[in-house]
Amino acid sequence: MAEHETHDYDVIIIGAGGAGLRAAIEAKSRGLRTALVCKSLLGKAHTVMAEGGVAAAMGNISPEDNWKVHFRDTMRGGKMLNNWRMAELHAQEAPDRVRELEAWGALFDRTKDGRIRQRDFGGHRYARLAHVGDRTGLELIRTLQQRAVSMDIDVFMECKILRLLSDAQGVVSGAVGYWRPTGEMVVFSAKAIVLATGGAGKSWKYTSNSWECTGDGHAMALWAGADLIDMECVQFHPTGMVWPLSVRGLLVTEGVRGDGGVLRNSEGRRFMFEYVADMFRAETADSEEEADRWYDDHTAGRRPPELLPRDEVARAINTEVKAGRGSPHGGVLLDIATRRSAEDIRRLLPSMYHQFMELAGVDITSEAMEVGPTCHYFMGGVRVDADTGAATVPGLFVAGEVAGGMHGANRLGGNSLSDLLVFGRRAGMGASDYASGRAGTPVPDQGEVELAIAEALAPFERSDGENPYELHEALQDTMQTLVGIIRTGDELEQALEQLDVLRDRASKVSVAGGRVYNPGWNLATDLPAMLTVSRCVTLGARDRKESRGGHTREDFPSADPEFGQVNLVQRQPSGGGVAGEIKIGPEPIPEMPAELKSLLEESH
Amino acid sequence: MGDVTMNVWRGDPTGGDFTKYTLPGQEGEVVLDVIHRIQATQAGDLACRWNCKAGKCGSCSAEINGKPRLMCMTRMDQLPEGPVTVAPMRTFPIIRDLVTDVSFNFEMAKQVPAFAPPPRPEDGYRMAQIDVERGQEFRKCIECFLCQNVCHVIRDHEENKTHYAGPRFFIRYAELEMHPLDTNDRRELVRQKAGLGMCNITKCCTEVCPEHIKITDNAIIPMKERVVDATYDPVAWLGRKILRRQKATPSEAAAHGG
Numbered sequence: 001m002a003e004h005e006t007h008d009y010d011v012i013i014i015g016a017g018g019a020g021l022r023a024a025i026e027a028k029s030r031g032l033r034t035a036l037v038c039k040s041l042l043g044k045a046h047t048v049m050a051e052g053g054v055a056a057a058m059g060n061i062s063p064e065d066n067w068k069v070h071f072r073d074t075m076r077g078g079k080m081l082n083n084w085r086m087a088e089l090h091a092q093e094a095p096d097r098v099r100e101l102e103a104w105g106a107l108f109d110r111t112k113d114g115r116i117r118q119r120d121f122g123g124h125r126y127a128r129l130a131h132v133g134d135r136t137g138l139e140l141i142r143t144l145q146q147r148a149v150s151m152d153i154d155v156f157m158e159c160k161i162l163r164l165l166s167d168a169q170g171v172v173s174g175a176v177g178y179w180r181p182t183g184e185m186v187v188f189s190a191k192a193i194v195l196a197t198g199g200a201g202k203s204w205k206y207t208s209n210s211w212e213c214t215g216d217g218h219a220m221a222l223w224a225g226a227d228l229i230d231m232e233c234v235q236f237h238p239t240g241m242v243w244p245l246s247v248r249g250l251l252v253t254e255g256v257r258g259d260g261g262v263l264r265n266s267e268g269r270r271f272m273f274e275y276v277a278d279m280f281r282a283e284t285a286d287s288e289e290e291a292d293r294w295y296d297d298h299t300a301g302r303r304p305p306e307l308l309p310r311d312e313v314a315r316a317i318n319t320e321v322k323a324g325r326g327s328p329h330g331g332v333l334l335d336i337a338t339r340r341s342a343e344d345i346r347r348l349l350p351s352m353y354h355q356f357m358e359l360a361g362v363d364i365t366s367e368a369m370e371v372g373p374t375c376h377y378f379m380g381g382v383r384v385d386a387d388t389g390a391a392t393v394p395g396l397f398v399a400g401e402v403a404g405g406m407h408g409a410n411r412l413g414g415n416s417l418s419d420l421l422v423f424g425r426r427a428g429m430g431a432s433d434y435a436s437g438r439a440g441t442p443v444p445d446q447g448e449v450e451l452a453i454a455e456a457l458a459p460f461e462r463s464d465g466e467n468p469y470e471l472h473e474a475l476q477d478t479m480q481t482l483v484g485i486i487r488t489g490d491e492l493e494q495a496l497e498q499l500d501v502l503r504d505r506a507s508k509v510s511v512a513g514g515r516v517y518n519p520g521w522n523l524a525t526d527l528p529a530m531l532t533v534s535r536c537v538t539l540g541a542r543d544r545k546e547s548r549g550g551h552t553r554e555d556f557p558s559a560d561p562e563f564g565q566v567n568l569v570q571r572q573p574s575g576g577g578v579a580g581e582i583k584i585g586p587e588p589i590p591e592m593p594a595e596l597k598s599l600l601e602e603s604h
Numbered sequence: 605m606g607d608v609t610m611n612v613w614r615g616d617p618t619g620g621d622f623t624k625y626t627l628p629g630q631e632g633e634v635v636l637d638v639i640h641r642i643q644a645t646q647a648g649d650l651a652c653r654w655n656c657k658a659g660k661c662g663s664c665s666a667e668i669n670g671k672p673r674l675m676c677m678t679r680m681d682q683l684p685e686g687p688v689t690v691a692p693m694r695t696f697p698i699i700r701d702l703v704t705d706v707s708f709n710f711e712m713a714k715q716v717p718a719f720a721p722p723p724r725p726e727d728g729y730r731m732a733q734i735d736v737e738r739g740q741e742f743r744k745c746i747e748c749f750l751c752q753n754v755c756h757v758i759r760d761h762e763e764n765k766t767h768y769a770g771p772r773f774f775i776r777y778a779e780l781e782m783h784p785l786d787t788n789d790r791r792e793l794v795r796q797k798a799g800l801g802m803c804n805i806t807k808c809c810t811e812v813c814p815e816h817i818k819i820t821d822n823a824i825i826p827m828k829e830r831v832v833d834a835t836y837d838p839v840a841w842l843g844r845k846i847l848r849r850q851k852a853t854p855s856e857a858a859a860h861g862g
Contacts, residue, residue: 041653042710043747044661102729105719105783107736107743114730132740138660139743150718157710181699210655244632250658355658358677359634469644513649516616517700520648 004176004185004453009035009154010435011428012190014161014175015217017045018137018420019400019427020196021144022097026428027194028153032435036148037156037177037188039212043145046198046210047420050137051253051351053119053129054421055414056094060115062126062298067091068599069125074415075600076279077123077309078379078408079549080564081230084592085386086406090415090422097421098130106143108132120258123309123412125283127298134253134351140417159186161216162525163452163577164193164224164396165444172224172395173442176452180522183515185453189442191435192395194427195221195382199401200533201234202526204375205480206249208240214526215533217402221382222532222572223580226391229404229567230380231533232540235411235550236485238313240374242331247359249374252334252352254413256369257306259348260295261336263317264368265325271332272305275316280308295339311410311549314373318485321372331372337365373485377416379407379550380540383569388430389423395434395442399427405567409549455577459524465510468524475502475530483538488554492542499535503578506531528578539584540568565589605629608680609687610638612650614701622689623647629680635690636664636675639702651701659814662748666702667691672750672812693753708758709749712769715797716776721785735784742779742823744815745772751809751819757802768799771809771819778823781830791827791834800827 011027013020016038027034038045057070070091075082098116102108108130109117118127132139148155161177165187174189200215201207222228239252257263265271270291276284284305285291291304306313317332327333336345342365346353349364356362356369381404382391389397400420407415459465482495506528511521540551546560547553566586574580608629611622625642636654643650655661657676664675669689680688696704721729751771757764769777777794780786794800807820817823 040655040661041663041706044655044663046656048661048746049656049658099724099728103721103724105721105780105786107731107739107783110731110733110736112733114732115728117733132743135660135744138746142743142745146713146716146718149713150716152714181703181705210657210661212655246630246633246637247658351660358659359679360632467644467648469648473644511648517651517703518649519643519651 004187004449006187006189007035008189008441009033010191011194011431012037012175012188013194013196015045015196015198015400015402016042016155017047017196017198017400018140018144018417019424020045020194021141021148022421022424023194023196023399023428023431024153025144025148025151026425027432028151030429030432032432035154035156035188037159037161037175039158039160039180041157042155043141045141046213047137047141047417049208049210049251050140050417051134051251052121052255052258053131053136053414054094054098054140054417055121055124055128055412056098056130056418057091057126057128058095058098058116058118058130060111061118065126065128070094070128071596072599073124074412075408077412078410079559080408081233081548081567081589082408083386083405084590084596086423088596089386089426090406090419093422094418097418097425101140101143101421104143104147106132106139108139119255120307121413122254122257122307122313124414129258129414131255133347134255134349136417160522160525161220162456163448164220165448166224167443167445170225170393171442172393174444176449178456181517183518183521187444187449189444191438191442192397192431194389194397194399194431195402196398196400196424196427197402199378200530201375201377203475203479203530203534204484205476206240207375208237208249208251209375214530216526216529217398218378218381218536219529219532219578221391221396221398221402222536222570222582223575223577224396225393225571225573225575226396227383228381228536228570229383230409230540231378231536231570232544232551232568233379233409233549234375234537235310235377235379236314236373237376238310238317238373239334239371241360242327242370242372243329244360250355250359251374251376252369252371253349254310256334256336256349256352259336260339261306261334262304262339263306263313264333264335265320266327267325271320271325272308272313272316275312275319276305276308277312280312284308309410309412314485315552317372327370329370331370333368334371335368337367342366377401377411379409379411380404383567385430387426388433389427390430390434397427397431397434399423409551456525459509459511459521460515462508462510465508466505468509468511468520468527471502471506471509471527472523472530475534478502479534483534483541486552486554487541489542492538495538496535496542499531499538503531506578532578535582536570539570539582543568543584605631608638610642611687611689612639612642612702613691614650615698616700617698620698624687633680634676635668635678635680635688638680639675639690651699651703653703660746662746665693665748665750665753667693672753674748674814677814693749695753695755695759696749706749708765709747709752709772712773715769716773716780717788717790717793719780719783719786720788722787729785731784738782738822739779741817742775744817745775746815747772748814750812750814754808754812756806756808757799764799764802767797768802771803771824773798774800774803774827775817775819775823778827781827791831794827795831795835800824800831
């Protein structure tokens, strides 16, 4: 038997971003033996990069705001593909979760009367994003991290989980992984597992995501028998940096537009006025004069088109660049310098100021930024029960970006941080209840342990095999070129062929050196999940023959009402990890209750 | 562009040395980009920590040409011409190559007593922007631990690590102490267990902070003054005896923290 250490807990949370931390706090506060396992050091997860804010209908700026309007905005932003129950819970509970953070020490920016300041963002009808300058994610993760540390939650840092483990009855009962600093194997047994592993943007070339976003949770859930939904719905954030090349894709917060930044093409035109979809026409300004009035007084005009949902803006930028009206490095111009004082910009957007000054030599208080779409967020993910976060296999709970449903086909900015808090807590509750009711000691299948360890160590056994870095680059090229922001049936078929080849090559990876903190080996163990998730996205994109939210098909440019009624569900019934066969098919979205439907129809 | 040459420290706890790598330069790159290209093309097992590559997570701290910096925020074209030296942070034990064992910092984090606000008023907590800004400066900290790395109280004296929390945690204590809502008093704790008095204000920490936090001027010196007030000031002592105080006494807080 392969050597490994073992640990036993009631609840294990995999991933220590906002959702994982919030789930751990919940489980621990309910008295369960709780452990948090993360690939990086504590406090470094991708949540740290969230900038603009956390959406919650607190009404501190606009008293007319309430959960019903937030629910409506979220559903419309998601093009009605959302799990309505998640959107409802999210809108109802987000304000309490923000207030809870404040009571745990978070220092949000304040209004003149001392309440939490809220900022405007795309797709939100009212100023709704509680924020700390443009580093809200850092504040959120640090607050939760400090809370978790004060509760004495056990944390396994730099510990990469490879596979979930089931018991003889097929109930999820543990996980196997390794310590990155030593390369030693470790097996956890647990009565319940919470997956909070985030997204998978690292399979694209131009992405705002950090190295960790390799879709581990999506893939492990699928391999363990759980359903994934709507994996084709990937958000390309409209404003990533485009130059220098080494930082291409790095996020430029939507807060720039919320605080007055406008988009112009190379001809100097505010082109977004030409891209207002019918769905948003009634609430969007139709002239620059009207939009400008809105910045000073929200009742004096309708919202500027720069604040349309992200999918709309990203497609518009893509079209402008393709039409030859792009900026020198292939983006468009985002200008806040001519609209805000240098002092305001440095106060409201300090990270953006530094990011451009230090990495691009651009002073955003006097010059425009060059921006273009960047792979940013997975709306699709593991199918869950809204109230508990339970996946479709027993013993598994899921929260945050790795869960699907909440955001439908397109996520509104600010709805991610609130999602983490609302559903992190709920998954923590769900897992705690499940663990408390589960009899006996969980016994993970030893065969699964052996198999996972053997697979992970195989690259050391080979010599002169494939280079994991080259494979990763090839995968990014495939996904960027063929499964990007605009898709076609032919290219998606090509992508599937290339993914077959890459999977075959990945089975021949070899790595140099030992097991101690070996990034080449670490990348080799990330590749199976990246390949599986890339395949799921491509399969979903091939089968959803319509354009909706983050999923745009050039050959099916409109939304199809029939596709609007279904989730595309993927599962892998015969197991087999990255080599297994994935089944995909449409399943009806649950019917929305009449009282919620009426909220969508109200004009507010 | 011509070639770039990097001298990268490679080794483990038993020892190591600099290895020279030469590769073609590319426009606009930062040091971390070049390290990544070395990994991809010449040394797949070259160990370095990184996450966001945007100066937000504080993972890729190293000593570049002898200066403690973030690799992701150091542009190659702003370094002097010639070979670039990249070494791990010196204050922490080596794991491998550029990766060090920073667990000291996570242990120190556990000693900080949690934030303790009063019960929430009916219409919510109210704080003025100007009051939260003092704490916000310290909460910009990305925990890169460069300030810890350059602080000679621990850089040159391993034995001090048991009773000296370091600049990162002095700003944490200061942030809590200056939080408009916090009810704890951590002054005695920061003097005794965290070793604030051992800091001799050389400002090395402030100089290396990538977030430009004025660690010494805005956190350490005010904290030293508050500690002195609490400990040695007879007027303050008398005041405490006479006036009803909202905060816990220093000894109560120290007992709580211990």
